[in-house]
Amino acid sequence: MENLSLVVFTVLGQGAAGMAFVLALQGLSRKEPPGGRLTVSYSVMIVLLGIAGMASLLHLGQPFRAINVLGGLAHGSPLSWEIVSVALFGAIAALVSMLHIRRHPLANNRVLQVTTAIAGLVMVFTMSRVYNLHTVDPWFSIWTPVQFMMTSLVLGFASVITLDAMHSTGMQWMRVGVTVSALLTFMSIPLFVLFLGSLPGMTTILADNGLTMARCALLAVGALLLGMPLVNRKYIPACSIAGVACLVASELAGRVMFYDLLAFRIL
Structure with missing residues (x-):
């Protein structure tokens, strides 16, 4: 089907956001040393989001068109806000993942974990707004x-x-x-x-x-x-x-x- 890239983008992207939410719940309920299981979990989350992002770019035909879409921010374009939210969630998730790989003390910062979860949920919400037609x-x-x-x-x-x-x-x-x-x-x-x-x-x-x-x-x-x-x-x-x-x-x-x-x- 012609929308297969969007199917992959939305499902895997939302799955990554769900992982951020569950990992934040875990972080609030217990404290673990950075690395180990959490490194694997956050790395898988980044991989899912990366595959989702590549699938979305394929739908644009030419990846650089994403820059043009950003021009719609001034007009409140749902598609533009979706791209911004994906980029923001990806950046925060990548930061947390890198902190875990380096076993940095800030990796288990609960504020950072909750912020990652909120960014993921905001991304899911902005995705839904694109289809509010x-x-x-x-x-x-x-x-x-x-x-x-x-x-x-x-x-x-x-x-x-x-x-x-x-x-x-x-x-x-x-x-x-x-x-x-x-x-x-x-x-x-x-x-x-x-x-x-x-x-x-x-x-x-x-x-x-x-x-x-x-x-x-x-x-x-x-x-x-x-x-x-x-x-x-x-x-x-x-x-x-x-x-x-x-x-x-x-x-x-x-x-x-x-x-x-x-x-x-x-x-």
């Missing part, structure tokens, strides 16, 4: 920012859980977090479908398409695999990795469907 009814609703934020929470908790478990420092509350986030996302899907069905020109065929069913199935399987240790108290690395893969695939499927809704714009 009067000409595209399916996008012009509260469901757009809700879906983007839920993607951040689901992928953020899932990624940090998996990385923590590999270092034997996983926390039960994070498994509860990903389970609850996945459950809320699962519950929001039929509500979003009902919203789509209420729009002029939309049909029940859209509500029952293969992408929606695939997303629900992958979401359920992923949450089950990641939440399994809450029941049997046994961690199986392969299950955790498979769970993350299912959740990422679920969010990608949901985002493909989101961009497919562009076909229902008002002419």
Whole structure:
């Protein structure tokens, strides 16, 4: 599909923002020496954001066009603010990651961790504003920012859980977090479908398409695999990795469907 680069950009970028949020929660609940697990977590977050950034530049055709887009800041252009927020979040996240790699005492500064999380959430919000278009009814609703934020929470908790478990420092509350986030996302899907069905020109065929069913199935399987240790108290690395893969695939499927809704714009 022609919007595949945007699918990758939004899903991975929001996943990175979710990781920053979960890592900030961890930082507020406990203090760890810089390096080790946190270095890996912040490095993965930077990699995800880097891939997302490259995908967004591909959508522009020529990367240097991003500079031209910045000219819209004076007019309050949502796209311009999105680029600024991505750059700001990337810069702060890269700084924190570098501090952890160098095992600098400031790496665990809680103000810096919270600032990184806030920058990530602001980035997710500015992403949603880009799609707040009067000409595209399916996008012009509260469901757009809700879906983007839920993607951040689901992928953020899932990624940090998996990385923590590999270092034997996983926390039960994070498994509860990903389970609850996945459950809320699962519950929001039929509500979003009902919203789509209420729009002029939309049909029940859209509500029952293969992408929606695939997303629900992958979401359920992923949450089950990641939440399994809450029941049997046994961690199986392969299950955790498979769970993350299912959740990422679920969010990608949901985002493909989101961009497919562009076909229902008002002419």
